Amino acid sequence: MASGKTSGHWSMGLLASMDDPELKVTADEKVVVIKDKYPKAKFHFLILPKEKIPNLNSLKPSHLDLLRHIHKKGEEIAGKANKELKFRFGYHAVPSMSHLHMHVISQDFDSPCLKNKKHWNSFTTSYFVDSSEIIRQLEKKGRVEQDGQRANEMLKQDLRCHVCNKAFTTMPSLKAHIVFHNVTKSAGS
């Protein structure tokens, strides 16, 4: 392999990342765990099933065990990474990257890779669907209903702090604000 010209289109990038030793965290018979290449928080992992599942819409009840396994793996990885920080486990309603992947992301959102409104809203609005919600929907309805158009509108929403709901007009001001939440939270001693 000379340079990064492996799989043509950028949306196929996750498949390459799964084999990248720099990003790979662990794997078992069902899933691969990698670090997000551009982490949007102090801890940001992706859990991908080895089985090729394109997206949420293609999930069937037969995938429920796998989804529960992914969720459990997420809790395990988060616990190993950091026991103080809060984590969320979930899926983007309209992911940019191909191949189903669950985000495991700490809620500090303290990262230089977190730069714009789309980044922010994709993790703090209903564009981010909790894994438990996906599982519940699949159990109840036999499929996952997805309103992609409504989800995409979430990305354009005004910026709001995910902790206190305060509104902000720019990303730099929001980022300066959330640092304050992180400090007060860990100021135990």
Next chain:
DNA sequence: GTTCTAGAAC
């Protein structure tokens, strides 16, 4: 998904 950058916003 990111990078780059024009021009809006300040």
Next chain:
DNA sequence: GTTCTAGAAC
């Protein structure tokens, strides 16, 4: 003049 956002990328 600088900061910041937002749209194109073949």
